[in-house]
Amino acid sequence: MKDFAYLSAPDVPTALQAIARPGARFLGGGTNLVDLMRQNIERPDTVIDITRLPLDRVEELPGGGLRVGALVRNSHLAAHRAVRERYPMLAQAILAGASGQLRNMATVGGNLLQRTRCAYFTDLSAGCNKRQPGSGCDAVGGFNRNAAVLGASASCVATHPSDMCVALAALDAVVELESVRGVRRVPLTGFHRLPGDTPQVETEIAADELITAVELPALPVAAASRYRKIRDRASYAFALVSVAAAMHARDGVITDIRLALGGVATRPWRAHQAERELLGAPATEESFRRAAEAELAAAVPQSQNGFKIELAQRAITATLRQLLTEGGAA
Amino acid sequence: MADVHLRINGVDRRLEVEPRVSLLDALRERLGLTGTKKGCDQGACGACTVLADGERVLSCLALAVQYEGREITTIEGVADPIQRAFVRHDGFQCGYCTSGQICSALGMLAEHAAGAPSAVTEGLAAAEIELTEAEIRERMSGNLCRCGAYNGIVAAIQETQETRVAERDVPTLVEGRR
Ligand SMILES: Cc1cc2nc3c(=O)[nH]c(=O)nc-3n(C[C@H](O)[C@H](O)[C@H](O)COP(=O)(O)OP(=O)(O)OC[C@H]3O[C@@H](n4cnc5c(N)ncnc54)[C@H](O)[C@@H]3O)c2cc1C
Numbered sequence: 001m002k003d004f005a006y007l008s009a010p011d012v013p014t015a016l017q018a019i020a021r022p023g024a025r026f027l028g029g030g031t032n033l034v035d036l037m038r039q040n041i042e043r044p045d046t047v048i049d050i051t052r053l054p055l056d057r058v059e060e061l062p063g064g065g066l067r068v069g070a071l072v073r074n075s076h077l078a079a080h081r082a083v084r085e086r087y088p089m090l091a092q093a094i095l096a097g098a099s100g101q102l103r104n105m106a107t108v109g110g111n112l113l114q115r116t117r118c119a120y121f122t123d124l125s126a127g128c129n130k131r132q133p134g135s136g137c138d139a140v141g142g143f144n145r146n147a148a149v150l151g152a153s154a155s156c157v158a159t160h161p162s163d164m165c166v167a168l169a170a171l172d173a174v175v176e177l178e179s180v181r182g183v184r185r186v187p188l189t190g191f192h193r194l195p196g197d198t199p200q201v202e203t204e205i206a207a208d209e210l211i212t213a214v215e216l217p218a219l220p221v222a223a224a225s226r227y228r229k230i231r232d233r234a235s236y237a238f239a240l241v242s243v244a245a246a247m248h249a250r251d252g253v254i255t256d257i258r259l260a261l262g263g264v265a266t267r268p269w270r271a272h273q274a275e276r277e278l279l280g281a282p283a284t285e286e287s288f289r290r291a292a293e294a295e296l297a298a299a300v301p302q303s304q305n306g307f308k309i310e311l312a313q314r315a316i317t318a319t320l321r322q323l324l325t326e327g328g329a330a
Numbered sequence: 331m332a333d334v335h336l337r338i339n340g341v342d343r344r345l346e347v348e349p350r351v352s353l354l355d356a357l358r359e360r361l362g363l364t365g366t367k368k369g370c371d372q373g374a375c376g377a378c379t380v381l382a383d384g385e386r387v388l389s390c391l392a393l394a395v396q397y398e399g400r401e402i403t404t405i406e407g408v409a410d411p412i413q414r415a416f417v418r419h420d421g422f423q424c425g426y427c428t429s430g431q432i433c434s435a436l437g438m439l440a441e442h443a444a445g446a447p448s449a450v451t452e453g454l455a456a457a458e459i460e461l462t463e464a465e466i467r468e469r470m471s472g473n474l475c476r477c478g479a480y481n482g483i484v485a486a487i488q489e490t491q492e493t494r495v496a497e498r499d500v501p502t503l504v505e506g507r508r
Pocket residue numbers: 025026027028029030031032033034035050070071096097098099102105106107108109110111112113114161162163164209210211212236237238239372373374
């Protein structure tokens with residue numbers, strides 16, 4: 001690992017001043033950044049430890065939402081009573097990711113900004129437009145079993161790896177960003193960008209901005225929600241396909257629906273198309289299947305990942321069926 | 331160089347390290363505490379698990395400087411009935427993953443006792459979660475065992491949990507324990 005200067009920021013103003021240094025990066029739990037620094041993929045000159053910032057609380061918002069500080073650990077958020085009762089899909093999504101040790105270290109802010117697990121991204125001898133703009137994408141025509149079928153471009157087919165972000169996308173979460181210029185708020189569904197011609201630009205965050213919080217709006221339908229993750233082994237693996245869903249039906253008709261997908265797209269994928277099909281439709285297997293097909297209609301497979309299309313359709317249908325028959329995970 | 335102070339297994343230790351030195355390398359190479367093992371050095375195997383203020387973390391992805399002032403427990407600082415349970419149940423073969431398994435299990439049992447759910451918990455809002463075999467396997471999935479001693483590991487953890495629960499029901503024993 002390349003050497004670097006280290007400083008620990010005691011408060012937000014200090015952190016925001018320090019990030020102006022050339023080559024400076026914030027350090028959360030370090031579970032992604034330290035790993036990538038050791039592989040020489042990330043090479044910061046200064047590392048600003050933000051884990052002592054007073055942004056580690058989960059607070060109630062007036063009106064019933066929650067404000068989650070950016071330094072709240074993944075494990076603490078998943079274990080939080082209000083999250084388990086009011087947003088069970090979020091607790092499940094976090095618990096489906098990584099391991100107990102990693103979740104104890106990982107922060108909410110860091111989870112939002114974790115980099116892709118595409119094998120070519122960390123292979124310094126391979127072409128990867130995300131790591132080295134203009135070097136090509138070796139996943140196209142290469143090992144692409146894990147690649148995206150939605151939201152990809154000719155320059156990048158890498159999936160966004162986060163489980164937590166899939167639930168946040170379904171929940172209409174809002175990301176709060178702060179810099180010396182002030183505070184701004186970006187909806188999670190607009191926070192991660194599609195790769196287009198610039199896959200190296202992954203999110204809306206500016207180089208000098210700090211994620212300070214994620215806000216969860218009051219969302220009664222979320223109390224009946226679930227997260228389903230399908231992977232190569234039962235635990236401790238990234239998603240091939242995942243589904244975050246919340247649904248409310250009255251007299252057999254769907255009156256509220258939130259749906260998002262993971263593992264299949266270049267960003268946490270809010271399934272707007274399926275939601276449009278489902279709202280007002282009868283809560284039946286037939287509706288679920290039609291909506292799933294509609295969402296995946298635009299899917300473009302690579303040479304090895306075509307199976308994800310049917311798998312995603314089945315996972316959507318199964319998750320909605322389970323919500324209907326068993327209710328949410330809480 | 332950074333001056334780092336850590337409290338390791340109850341002893342105050344000071345060391346000068348470059349910021350890029352991991353907690354794992356600081357423990358093994360600077361402090362001679364080689365009980366904590368390096369398997370993958372990338373967060374994937376759990377061999378390097380230690381407890382930081384009682385919470386299990388991966389020392390290979392931890393920069394030593396970031397843990398300034400923290401209380402670190404390594405296998406050298408563990409004296410718990412779980413160790414004998416691992417021996418009794420053949421919870422290892424080569425032993426390379428064992429120190430990580432034991433530190434991880436201690437952290438996991440504390441998480442469970444504090445009411446934390448897991449990915450296999452049915453009914454997330456329930457106040458009490460029974461630590462079934464499926465719960466143990468899921469909660470320990472961050473610790474790989476190349477020798478495949480998983481059945482013994484699970485049995486050792488189950489026995490430890492059962493003993494703890496039994497002791498908790500006998501009030502006089504609670505204070506004397508650990
Ligand atoms: C073996 C392994 C398995 C995993 N499996 C899964 C999985 O199944 N599912 C899943 O979702 N994830 C998984 N992960 C990824 C894990 O969730 C992320 O590494 C973690 O969430 C990152 O959080 P962190 O706090 O450690 O981030 P860091 O590594 O500290 O930071 C990541 C990035 O975010 C930036 N950053 C951090 N905080 C802020 C902030 N507040 N403001 C601005 N920038 C910030 C850093 O500069 C860095 O660029 C796995 C990781 C490993 C190592």
